[in-house]
Amino acid sequence: MLEFFELLLSDYTFRIIALGTAALGAISGMLGSFAVLRKQSLLGDAISHAALPGIVMAFILFQAKDSYVLLAGALCSGVLGSLLVNGIVRKSKIKTDAALGIVLSVFFGFGMLLLTYVQKKPDAAQAGLDKYLFGQAATLMLNDVKLLIVVLGIALAILFIFWKELKVMIFDEDYALTLGINTRFLDVLITIFIVLAIVLGLQTVGVVLMSAMLLAPAAAARQWTNNLGKMLIIASVIGACSGVVGTAISATQPNLSTGPVIVIVAITFVLFSFLFAPTRGIISRQLKIQKNKKELLLKKSIAVVYSFMVNNEELVEGVEKNKLLKLRDIDEQVIKLLYEKKWIKYIDSQIVALTEEGRDIAEKIELI
Amino acid sequence: MEESKFAINVHDLTVAYDYKPVLWDIHLQVPEGVMMAIVGPNGAGKSTLIKAMLGIQKTITGTVEILGKPYKTMRKEVAYVPQKETVDWDFPATVLDVVIMGTYGRLGWIKRPKKEQRKTALKALKKVGMLPFKNRQISQLSGGQKQRVFIARALAQEASIYIMDEPLQGVDATTEVTIINILKELRSQGKTVLVVHHDLQTVPEYFDWVTFLNVKKIATGSVKDIFNDENLNKTYGINYKVYVNK
Numbered sequence: 192m193l194e195f196f197e198l199l200l201s202d203y204t205f206r207i208i209a210l211g212t213a214a215l216g217a218i219s220g221m222l223g224s225f226a227v228l229r230k231q232s233l234l235g236d237a238i239s240h241a242a243l244p245g246i247v248m249a250f251i252l253f254q255a256k257d258s259y260v261l262l263a264g265a266l267c268s269g270v271l272g273s274l275l276v277n278g279i280v281r282k283s284k285i286k287t288d289a290a291l292g293i294v295l296s297v298f299f300g301f302g303m304l305l306l307t308y309v310q311k312k313p314d315a316a317q318a319g320l321d322k323y324l325f326g327q328a329a330t331l332m333l334n335d336v337k338l339l340i341v342v343l344g345i346a347l348a349i350l351f352i353f354w355k356e357l358k359v360m361i362f363d364e365d366y367a368l369t370l371g372i373n374t375r376f377l378d379v380l381i382t383i384f385i386v387l388a389i390v391l392g393l394q395t396v397g398v399v400l401m402s403a404m405l406l407a408p409a410a411a412a413r414q415w416t417n418n419l420g421k422m423l424i425i426a427s428v429i430g431a432c433s434g435v436v437g438t439a440i441s442a443t444q445p446n447l448s449t450g451p452v453i454v455i456v457a458i459t460f461v462l463f464s465f466l467f468a469p470t471r472g473i474i475s476r477q478l479k480i481q482k483n484k485k486e487l488l489l490k491k492s493i494a495v496v497y498s499f500m501v502n503n504e505e506l507v508e509g510v511e512k513n514k515l516l517k518l519r520d521i522d523e524q525v526i527k528l529l530y531e532k533k534w535i536k537y538i539d540s541q542i543v544a545l546t547e548e549g550r551d552i553a554e555k556i557e558l559i
Numbered sequence: 560m561e562e563s564k565f566a567i568n569v570h571d572l573t574v575a576y577d578y579k580p581v582l583w584d585i586h587l588q589v590p591e592g593v594m595m596a597i598v599g600p601n602g603a604g605k606s607t608l609i610k611a612m613l614g615i616q617k618t619i620t621g622t623v624e625i626l627g628k629p630y631k632t633m634r635k636e637v638a639y640v641p642q643k644e645t646v647d648w649d650f651p652a653t654v655l656d657v658v659i660m661g662t663y664g665r666l667g668w669i670k671r672p673k674k675e676q677r678k679t680a681l682k683a684l685k686k687v688g689m690l691p692f693k694n695r696q697i698s699q700l701s702g703g704q705k706q707r708v709f710i711a712r713a714l715a716q717e718a719s720i721y722i723m724d725e726p727l728q729g730v731d732a733t734t735e736v737t738i739i740n741i742l743k744e745l746r747s748q749g750k751t752v753l754v755v756h757h758d759l760q761t762v763p764e765y766f767d768w769v770t771f772l773n774v775k776k777i778a779t780g781s782v783k784d785i786f787n788d789e790n791l792n793k794t795y796g797i798n799y800k801v802y803v804n805k
Contacts, residue, residue: 228651230647351669352669354671355660355663355671358660359660359663361650362646362647362650362652362660363646365639365641365645366660366712368613368614369613369614369615369638369639370660370716371664417651418651418652419650419656
């Protein structure tokens with residue numbers, strides 16, 4: 192662990208890359224939350240896969256490997272892909288999930304076709320294009336990091352300006368419209384930023400895994416809070432932490448490429464959150480169910496005791512424990528638990544009576 | 560000139576999906592201060608009509624005037640209660656968060672809801688009997704409670720016209736009484752209430768005006784005058800005669 196911090200402070204390259212992946216994680220966590228809440232989880236996957244042909248086309252057209260040229264190509268085909276998904280859903284009877292699948296596979300297939308085509312060419316100019324498949328964080332430069340931070344800043348500003356509008360729109364789009372909110376504009380704005388986040392992530396995480404960067408922090412964050420603002424903050428923090436920790440792990444271990452490690456760290460956050468989050472976590476829910484079950488069984492028992500006592504007119508004076516033990520569902524263990532709950536009390540060592548609380552509970556159940 | 564007295568004035572409204580018209584040349588006037596039910600069989604276009612009035616559904620032709628002015632300039636005067644099934648209730652928000660959304664329309668850009676908006680929302684929650692639930696996560700509400708939250712959100716808009724899509728669909732008896740009492744209170748304050756309604760038997764009891772709709776508008780008028788077998792037959796077909804005469 193100490194090694195990480197030493198690295199963080201001493202190594203310039205590491206510092207740049209960690210800062211870049213952290214910014215990327217924060218952006219994608221934030222925007223990914225919107226995608227998840229709007230049930231557009233797969234949109235990110237479609238857009239990132241759709242970006243591949245754009246990258247290769249930009250390379251073929253401009254014969255340049257400058258990352259900005261390639262990312263501009265990615266942006267174009269990513270936007271085209273998302274518009275196409277929209278168009279298919281609107282103009283045909285095909286549903287969103289199928290439209291996303293179609294766009295994803297057609298664009299990605301075409302991208303791979305172009306990629307293998309340029310790779311077969313004799314000159315070595317195309318070398319390194321395939322890094323966009325799984326990303327290569329090591330190629331992050333100071334300028335890339337600056338760009339990521341600028342985009343993060345703009346996204347934050349937009350969120351701040353349109354916060355309440357975005358909140359209503361995500362929850363209830365029709366209603367937002369009747370409030371006079373321009374949902375079409377906000378929709379386009381959010382989609383543009385999601386595409387931008389994806390394109391910026393391609394260099395680091397790659398087209399195949401980028402959607403995990405959008406979804407994992409959001410899915411994990413949702414487990415911990417029921418407040419939209421807090422969810423966004425937690426998702427950003429988880430995204431940023433995944434970036435830094437993933438970068439650190441891959442930097443200290445030989446032959447571990449950064450993108451996939453970042454994604455695995457993010458997925459670890461998801462697993463942890465699914466299991467251990469309070470109230471929404473699997474474990475806490477199971478415990479609650481168990482506890483409820485026990486409580487219900489005890490309530491049933493107190494009702495049995497109560498009706499026995501009422502029928503035998505022993506409600507006030509109490510009843511011999513031995514008589515109770517003959518009743519259905521009642522044994523020593525149950526009597527002990529009821530006593531611990533303070534629903535029954537001992538008048539002497541063999542005679543028990545209901546406490547006030549026990550009587551209240553039993554009477555409520557009788558009413559049902 | 561007389562037309563300006565109507566709370567809602569729908570003129571020549573036509574909506575179509577693909578080839579088939581869903582609403583055909585609807586002219587509808589809702590007088591101020593009435594409580595009007597829109598009734599009609601499934602697929603008659605009841606929900607589509609109010610969505611088209613509110614600009615949610617695209618129309619082929621048609622204009623909507625609110626208190627004599629185009630709807631677009633009068634949005635603040637109209638509060639909409641959508642069907643509760645249209646949203647995902649697992650959204651991360653509390654009951655109060657959702658009700659405060661009703662105040663957003665009157666707030667300007669960037670401005671955040673403050674004490675005043677909170678007070679308005681709490682007042683609305685009290686009216687629908689949901690004040691004790693104000694901090695509850697919305698996914699943990701029953702169907703009737705969700706509907707009350709939506710009504711409270713509309714009340715927080717402090718509008719003069721309320722348009723509701725099946726607010727009594729799938730709610731318990733207590734909620735039904737609560738909602739109807741709120742609607743009647745709104746009417747007594749001179750506000751206009753327009754409700755898509757599915758239960759024909761309660762129309763005369765709850766509403767004073769009614770519109771029969773089945774793609775075309777069959778009839779509009781006071782319940783006393785037009786809620787009769789003839790209009791029911793025209794709207795639903797013969798079977799419903801027996802049903803209502805029970």
